[in-house]
Amino acid sequence: MRLTMMTDYAMRLLMYVAQHPDRLCTIAEVARVYDISEAHLMKVTHQLGLNGWIETVRGKGGGMRLAHPPDRINLGAVVRSMESDFQLTECFGSSNQCLLTGSCRLNGIVQDALQSFLRSFDAHTLADIVPPGSGGEVGRMRERTLTRVGKVRVA
Amino acid sequence: MRLTMMTDYAMRLLMYVAQHPDRLCTIAEVARVYDISEAHLMKVTHQLGLNGWIETVRGKGGGMRLAHPPDRINLGAVVRSMESDFQLTECFGSSNQCLLTGSCRLNGIVQDALQSFLRSFDAHTLADIVPPGSGGEVGRMRERTLTRVGKVRVA
Numbered sequence: 001m002r003l004t005m006m007t008d009y010a011m012r013l014l015m016y017v018a019q020h021p022d023r024l025c026t027i028a029e030v031a032r033v034y035d036i037s038e039a040h041l042m043k044v045t046h047q048l049g050l051n052g053w054i055e056t057v058r059g060k061g062g063g064m065r066l067a068h069p070p071d072r073i074n075l076g077a078v079v080r081s082m083e084s085d086f087q088l089t090e091c092f093g094s095s096n097q098c099l100l101t102g103s104c105r106l107n108g109i110v111q112d113a114l115q116s117f118l119r120s121f122d123a124h125t126l127a128d129i130v131p132p133g134s135g136g137e138v139g140r141m142r143e144r145t146l147t148r149v150g151k152v153r154v155a
Numbered sequence: 156m157r158l159t160m161m162t163d164y165a166m167r168l169l170m171y172v173a174q175h176p177d178r179l180c181t182i183a184e185v186a187r188v189y190d191i192s193e194a195h196l197m198k199v200t201h202q203l204g205l206n207g208w209i210e211t212v213r214g215k216g217g218g219m220r221l222a223h224p225p226d227r228i229n230l231g232a233v234v235r236s237m238e239s240d241f242q243l244t245e246c247f248g249s250s251n252q253c254l255l256t257g258s259c260r261l262n263g264i265v266q267d268a269l270q271s272f273l274r275s276f277d278a279h280t281l282a283d284i285v286p287p288g289s290g291g292e293v294g295r296m297r298e299r300t301l302t303r304v305g306k307v308r309v310a
Contacts, residue, residue: 003265011261075264106166106284109230110158113275120268129261 007082009036009044010053011129014078017054018070018130024063044082051081070130076122162237164191164199166284169208169233173225173285179218199237206236225285231277 012034017025027045031038045064048054053073056064066073167189172180182200186193200219203209208228211219221228 015261106170109276109279109284113272116275117268117272120271121264124264129264 003079004083005040006044006047007079009041010048010078010082011075012036013041013044013048014053014066014073014126015130017064017066018126021066024057024061024065026063047082051078053078053081066126070127071125073126074122075124075126075129076118076120078126079118079121158234159238160195161199161202162234164196165203165208165233165237166230167191168196168199168203169221169228169281170285172209172219172221173281176221179212179216179220181218202237206233208233208236221281224282226280226282228281229277230279230281230284231273231275233281234276235273 013030016030016033027038027041030036031041045054045056049056049064052067054064055067056062168185171185171188182193182196186196200209200211204211204219207222209219210222211217
């Protein structure tokens, strides 16, 4: 069982942006810091913007910032908005052809389990998962790692 | 978010076999009844056997049966044994390279959510999801469907 890459990356992007409340962050720097695909992050950023979790400023010097304070961004709401579907089994989908539909009780049990899963996230906000410390903490960790493994990167 | 095909098919296979306690069931008939891949079901059956949920009898007239009564087969235990991993986000995996590891609290929150999800299944056994009615109910539904849509199949 896995969450989609969209949700995984969305959480990490929000955590990074939350650590830099004093400035706009760019997709390029988030991709560099986490060493993940810039193309994928563009999709994630677009979706986060559509869902109202971040605001983006276009043009030179542009970037993104949180649309709400971290303690107003509920993680359950973020997960629900980023997962494309919750078709845990075939009988959840619109193309369901299982012949047991209507007579078996698996669907109800899986639905209950899914709601329990999401309620766990509902109990937390972005403020609960932002690493402690000042603004550039993640960036500094990245720099230390790059120095340690001897990589050279050009932004 | 999705469960793997292994878990989805395992649940359906167990439900079918539970409906026929008086005889051995074959992979071919389960594949035909649910209209799903026989090759995939072979892998599922093998795994269910390894995990001790079913017993298989080889040779002509062979097939499979439940290794325990349906009310002794816990769904939480089945899900745990069939899912290849529960790496809901990158930081769950052995190849985790996220630089926030050790300082962020997302992993703990995702772990709690996963445990809530599994506990929901722990509260149920196979007996809870077997459709009511006598033995060949699924097979009869299949026959009715095939008749209705005008398909002709050779076993």
